[in-house]
Amino acid sequence: xxxxxxxxxxxxxxxxxxxxxxxxxxxxxxxxxxxxxxxxxxxxxxxxxxxxxxxxxxxxxxxxxxxxxxxxxxxxxxxxxxxxxxxxxxxxxxxxxxxxxxxxxxxxxxxxxxxxxxxxxxxxxxxxxxxxxxxxxxxxxxxxxxxxxxxxxxxxxxxxxxxxxxxxxxxxxxxxxxxxxxxxxxxxxxxxxxxxxxxxxxxxxxxxxxxxxxxxxxxxxxxxxxxxxxxxxxxxxxxxxxxxxxxxxxxxxxxxxxxxxxxxxxxxx
Amino acid sequence: xxxxxxxxxxxxxxxxxxxxxxxxxxxxxxxxxxxxxxxxxxxxxxxxxxxxxxxxxxxxxxxxxxxxxxxxxxxxxxxxxxxxxxxxxxxxxxxxxxxxxxxxxxxxxxxxxxxxxxxxxxxxxxxxxxxxxxxxxxxxxxxxxxxxxxxxxxxxxxxxxxxxxxxxxxxxxxxxxxxxxxxxxxxxxxxxxxxxxxxxxxxxxxxxxxxxxxxxxxxxxxxxxxxxxxxxxxxxxxxxxxxxxxxxxxxxxxxxxxxxxxxxxxxxx
Numbered sequence: 318x319x320x321x322x323x324x325x326x327x328x329x330x331x332x333x334x335x336x337x338x339x340x341x342x343x344x345x346x347x348x349x350x351x352x353x354x355x356x357x358x359x360x361x362x363x364x365x366x367x368x369x370x371x372x373x374x375x376x377x378x379x380x381x382x383x384x385x386x387x388x389x390x391x392x393x394x395x396x397x398x399x400x401x402x403x404x405x406x407x408x409x410x411x412x413x414x415x416x417x418x419x420x421x422x423x424x425x426x427x428x429x430x431x432x433x434x435x436x437x438x439x440x441x442x443x444x445x446x447x448x449x450x451x452x453x454x455x456x457x458x459x460x461x462x463x464x465x466x467x468x469x470x471x472x473x474x475x476x477x478x479x480x481x482x483x484x485x486x487x488x489x490x491x492x493x494x495x496x497x498x499x500x501x502x503x504x505x506x507x508x509x510x511x512x513x514x515x516x517x518x519x520x521x522x523x524x525x526x527x528x529x530x531x532x533x534x535x536x537x538x539x540x541x542x543x544x545x546x547x548x549x550x551x552x553x554x555x556x557x558x559x560x561x562x563x564x565x566x567x568x569x570x571x572x573x574x575x576x577x578x579x580x581x582x583x584x585x586x
Numbered sequence: 587x588x589x590x591x592x593x594x595x596x597x598x599x600x601x602x603x604x605x606x607x608x609x610x611x612x613x614x615x616x617x618x619x620x621x622x623x624x625x626x627x628x629x630x631x632x633x634x635x636x637x638x639x640x641x642x643x644x645x646x647x648x649x650x651x652x653x654x655x656x657x658x659x660x661x662x663x664x665x666x667x668x669x670x671x672x673x674x675x676x677x678x679x680x681x682x683x684x685x686x687x688x689x690x691x692x693x694x695x696x697x698x699x700x701x702x703x704x705x706x707x708x709x710x711x712x713x714x715x716x717x718x719x720x721x722x723x724x725x726x727x728x729x730x731x732x733x734x735x736x737x738x739x740x741x742x743x744x745x746x747x748x749x750x751x752x753x754x755x756x757x758x759x760x761x762x763x764x765x766x767x768x769x770x771x772x773x774x775x776x777x778x779x780x781x782x783x784x785x786x787x788x789x790x791x792x793x794x795x796x797x798x799x800x801x802x803x804x805x806x807x808x809x810x811x812x813x814x815x816x817x818x819x820x821x822x823x824x825x826x827x828x829x830x831x832x833x834x835x836x837x838x839x840x841x842x843x844x845x846x847x848x849x850x851x852x853x854x855x
Binding site for chain 1: 756763789795802805806826830831844
């Protein structure tokens with residue numbers, strides 16, 4: 318399971334403050350800690366700062382890449398901000414995200430077409446948020462076809478079925494699970510990705526719901542997640558799920574994680 | 587998710603001792619505690635005691651049903667022992683299990699045919715244990731057809747795909763998940779059930795693997811589990827999974843569990 322570490326987000330108080338004051342220390346620490354905890358990509362988001370987002374996003378990429386080898390997931394709805402961030406990025410970035418919303422789509426497509434960057438394809442259109450699994454799949458199909466036609470490799474596409482709160486509608490979780498299954502079965506080579514925290518919005522014990530949903534999604538084929546890699550319970554569940562889903566010969570990865578002490582919190586639950 | 591509480595098993599030291607000395611107190615307590623923790627059926631197993639299994643199994647059913655309303659899951663490979671236990675059982679029992687092994691199958695079928703009891707259909711045949719999802723499905727199909735032909739209602743059939751250690755073969759977990767999906771999709775009305783502990787055999791942090799696998803199986807459609815209902819982490823995961831899998835309107839069941847304090851251990855993980 319590919320892990321995108323979500324913690325460098327301006328909407329988090331300490332991160333917002335670090336960005337505003339131009340103090341790199343907290344940002345560097347979050348990059349290093351997430352990378353050490355297993356993050357394959359470091360998400361950077363400065364969406365809070367209207368007008369200065371492009372400048373701040375570029376700064377975040379520079380600060381992060383000065384201390385870790387992991388590439389960034391550049392998280393913005395603004396093509397101009399993304400372009401500027403890509404300009405200083407080393408290695409293969411991920412862009413989060415393109416969608417079927419016309420303005421966003423048309424402005425972002427030229428940045429993505431034939432560029433070799435990885436792109437999150439968010440299941441959202443100008444008709445609004447998808448309600449059912451079928452709605453999600455319809456948008457996913459159109460996005461995949463569109464991206465492939467524009468010289469984006471299947472392996473560079475990460476479909477995000479758009480997780481919405483299960484407290485709002487009781488089949489929102491199931492809809493995402495079914496959409497993941499349908500995309501992974503119907504479009505071999507394409508990846509699926511999602512953020513988790515929306516699923517538990519408005520409910521108590523959100524970490525329990527988030528990590529349970531992560532495991533359920535992995536069981537249906539999800540191969541990428543935007544999460545907090547410092548959540549040890551979640552990461553332990555994902556390590557176990559990866560082994561249980563097959564392909565961990567002799568359970569070597571699981572045993573390595575055990576020996577590295579990743580499950581030590583289990584002793585005093 | 588239907589829960590079968592697995593703790594009254596003679597292979598557990600305290601239970602074996604209670605059975606041998608005819609002391610009902612520990613058995614009663616295990617029945618009451620499992621039922622209070624959410625067990626829908628109480629499994630009873632006296633398989634350790636060759637020669638006296640039938641007598642002990644009958645005693646266990648009497649002791650359990652004297653203190654809880656939940657029916658028993660009568661867990662034995664011996665049709666004579668099951669018959670004697672059924673004789674004293676009130677309500678609709680579950681039998682664990684019939685299989686395609688000829689001797690076991692032919693002896694057990696008359697007890698099950700048209701009787702209205704619920705029956706676990708274990709994916710095992712005289713050719714040995716199934717290795718792949720396809721092997722499991724072949725046996726499941728033959729068992730379902732056979733049981734239906736003998737007047738067992740689909741709703742009374744619980745297919746057990748036979749969980750084997752992922753440490754033995756890295757796709758044993760995936761094989762079970764795929765078989766669950768195929769049975770739930772291909773035979774509407776039939777249930778699926780499994781025990782968990784075999785999945786983690788030979789590995790460290792077994793409880794973590796067991797509860798992660800339970801959530802993965804529920805995500806693929808599994809609707810019944812043979813587990814330790816006193817494992818609070820497991821039960822919390824299952825409560826969350828049930829809500830996330832849809833059908834928990836306004837998350838009422840989840841919120842009830844929260845208010846009842848079932849997630850309290852989360853505070854100090």
